[in-house]
Structures are given as structure tokens and as C-alpha cells.
Amino acid sequence: MRLATVSTENGPVAAAVVGDQIVDLTRAAPALPRTLAGILALGDVGLSAVKAAIESGAGRGPLLRESLLSPIPAPPKIWAIGLNYAEHVRETGKQFPEFPTVFAKMPTTIAGPYADVQRPAVSEQLDYECELGIVIGKRCRHVSPENAHKVIAGFTVVNDFSVRDYQMRGGQWVLGKSFDGHGVAGPWIVTPDEVDPHALAIRTIVNGETRQESNTANLIFDCYRLIAWLSSAATLEVGDIIATGTPGGVGVMENRFLVPGDVVRVEIDGIGHVENRIVQEPDAVEWIDEPTAAVAF
Incomplete structure (x- = not known):
């Protein structure tokens, strides 16, 4: 389904x-x-x-x-995995990880599959990352790799938009990955009976040019090992999303960042695609929300 x-x-x-x-x-x-x-x-x-x-x-x-x-507009948690394709590890020049590299994206990053995505007012280093997303369907803890398939509700397409200068400042992965609207997910969830999560072609296309192309068979840590690793530390909840990592070809490696007017499409065969137009965020303006409800005490 x-x-x-x-x-x-x-x-x-x-x-x-x-x-x-x-x-x-x-x-x-x-x-x-x-x-x-x-x-x-x-x-x-x-x-x-x-x-x-x-x-x-x-x-x-x-x-x-x-x-x-986005199929889950308010996920309890968004887990994300770095350095999980061999070609991406090689292009960064880093060592192959012994354990999954885990960071988080905040729930306010969630955006719809065809929503406009803002290039931030405070940075010109907006990048793309095509990723397979796992949606958790059962609350669980300490799940073995052998039983991990039992807690998966389905799979979705994720574009883990990243603001690279913020990410690189002191290793601030979470902050650089958590700008508002920079966690595109969709267009729907495909249930596990319809796809093999470890045999899916995945690609990023910018303005008609293929920038990333790989297959989830090339994941260093597969979906079940990721669930086992994450659930060893924290309770996974229904609606949690795990973005499983991106293959090689990210823009930062060639200093090719996204600019307003670009159209970024992420496709995963057997699931679908998301497609987002890049727009410029207006100049940064300080604002502080105040309560508006009129309540008599």
C-alpha cells in the first residue's frame, strides 16, 4: 500500500x-x-x-x-545517518565508520514533497542529499537486526537538505541539518510488502542533471542494523523517521551549492519522488512570538 x-x-x-x-x-x-x-x-x-x-x-x-x-507531518524524532555509502565516505576523505554515524534533524525541518525550500538568509551553502527514509511503525527498544523488519511501517523518499557552513562550524551537524523546512519527506509511505529496501536505485537530479546515483544495496549499515543500533540507545516511536544516508555526489565536494530557481528532484525506484524549487529566504528579521489567547485569570 x-x-x-x-x-x-x-x-x-x-x-x-x-x-x-x-x-x-x-x-x-x-x-x-x-x-x-x-x-x-x-x-x-x-x-x-x-x-x-x-x-x-x-x-x-x-x-x-x-x-x-509529508506523510508524517510531525514525527516524534528524525534520526539521520552520515557516511553510510562507500562512495560518499571516499569523496569526503574520511575513515570508514566502525559504527553508524548518527545525528538528528529537528521536527521543524519537515516539509512536503513538492514544497518550496528556502536558501537561508544567513548562508549561501545549501546542499542536497538523496536518502531512503524508514518510517517506524511500532514502539520498540533493543530490537535485534533479525527482528527489525517487524517494526517498520514503510519507506519514503527523503532529501536531507544541509547548510554546509553551519554544519562545518565546530562539527555542528545537528544545527546545519536543522534549518526550517530542510527535511523533505514523501510523497507517501510504501509498505514493506511492496519493496526490498536494500535493492532500490536512488538518485538526485538538479535542473535535469543527475548529480547523485546509487543503489541502497550499497548501504554500509543496512536498514535493520540501523534500527538495532538506534534502539539500543533510545526508544523508537511510531512515526519516527530514519534517513539512512546519502551516496556520493553531494554539492559541497565540488562547491556546487543550490541557488534560488534550482529545481531538485530525488527519486527512489519503487517508491516515488520528491521535487522542490529553491527560493530565497527574505532578509533575516528578529521576531518573538507572544501569546494571543485572551484568557481571564
């Missing part, structure tokens, strides 16, 4: 994608939670209800690209 979150006049809702149609699950299966994370938390019961909703033919409408949001 392909599971998505779409924007409607009633707000974001969980949906299934069938060919060129969407199945609005709030209409086809109103007893289900409105969010995809809520449905995934129900496990097999939730997925069976989605299958029944698809087969009923109810709640169908045309699939509109502009309606697709």
Missing part, C-alpha cells in the same frame, strides 16, 4: 494512494484516526481497515500533487 497525508478543506487527513486516485480515509473509514501516525499505531488492525477502505471504493478522488503533505 501507499499511505499519504493530504491537505483538504477540513485540514490534513490520512489517505491511501491507488493509481492516480486518493482514498480519503476520514470518509472511507471514519472510525480510523485522522492521522497516518494514529493509524500506524493500531498495527495490523489499522492496516487491515485501510485495505478494507480501499476495496470499498468509498472516499475516492483525484490525486493532486499539490495536496500531498
Whole structure:
């Protein structure tokens, strides 16, 4: 199945994608939670209800690209892995890792599959990274590699946009990876029964030029080993996203950074693609939010 979150006049809702149609699950299966994370938390019961909703033919409408949001708009955690393809390790000149290199992206980085992405007002070193994303479907801890497949809800496409000068300042990986809107994910989640996560062609195309191209067979640490490693330290929760690393060809290696007007497309065969236009963030302006609710105490 392909599971998505779409924007409607009633707000974001969980949906299934069938060919060129969407199945609005709030209409086809109103007893289900409105969010995809809520449905995934129900496990097999939730997925069976989605299958029944698809087969009923109810709640169908045309699939509109502009309606697709990130499938998990508010992930509890976004885990990311560095240096996980041999060609990327070689191009950086670093040593091959003995253990996975882990950092985090903040939830405010999440952006939809076709949203505009801002080049920051404070940097001109915006870069792309095509990555396979794992979506966690069961709360878990200390999961063995042999059982890791049991906790995966599905797979998605990720572009781990990176602000390289911030990343390199004192090794600030988290900050350089956590600019607002720099964690594109989508266009949907493909369930594990439909793809082999370790045999997927992956590429980045900028303005029609292929900049990155590899296969997830080349991951140094595969999806199951990553889940085992991460869950040895922290509880994985439903809706967590693991971005599994990028192959060689990132822009920083040739000083080719993204500029406004560029269109960046990341494709993973068997899953789909995301495509984002780069726009310039307006000049930095300080602002501090203040409470607006009128409450009498």
C-alpha cells in the first residue's frame, strides 16, 4: 500500500494512494484516526481497515500533487545517518565508520514533497542529499537486526537538505541539518510488502542533471542494523523517521551549492519522488512570538 497525508478543506487527513486516485480515509473509514501516525499505531488492525477502505471504493478522488503533505507531518524524532555509502565516505576523505554515524534533524525541518525550500538568509551553502527514509511503525527498544523488519511501517523518499557552513562550524551537524523546512519527506509511505529496501536505485537530479546515483544495496549499515543500533540507545516511536544516508555526489565536494530557481528532484525506484524549487529566504528579521489567547485569570 501507499499511505499519504493530504491537505483538504477540513485540514490534513490520512489517505491511501491507488493509481492516480486518493482514498480519503476520514470518509472511507471514519472510525480510523485522522492521522497516518494514529493509524500506524493500531498495527495490523489499522492496516487491515485501510485495505478494507480501499476495496470499498468509498472516499475516492483525484490525486493532486499539490495536496500531498509529508506523510508524517510531525514525527516524534528524525534520526539521520552520515557516511553510510562507500562512495560518499571516499569523496569526503574520511575513515570508514566502525559504527553508524548518527545525528538528528529537528521536527521543524519537515516539509512536503513538492514544497518550496528556502536558501537561508544567513548562508549561501545549501546542499542536497538523496536518502531512503524508514518510517517506524511500532514502539520498540533493543530490537535485534533479525527482528527489525517487524517494526517498520514503510519507506519514503527523503532529501536531507544541509547548510554546509553551519554544519562545518565546530562539527555542528545537528544545527546545519536543522534549518526550517530542510527535511523533505514523501510523497507517501510504501509498505514493506511492496519493496526490498536494500535493492532500490536512488538518485538526485538538479535542473535535469543527475548529480547523485546509487543503489541502497550499497548501504554500509543496512536498514535493520540501523534500527538495532538506534534502539539500543533510545526508544523508537511510531512515526519516527530514519534517513539512512546519502551516496556520493553531494554539492559541497565540488562547491556546487543550490541557488534560488534550482529545481531538485530525488527519486527512489519503487517508491516515488520528491521535487522542490529553491527560493530565497527574505532578509533575516528578529521576531518573538507572544501569546494571543485572551484568557481571564
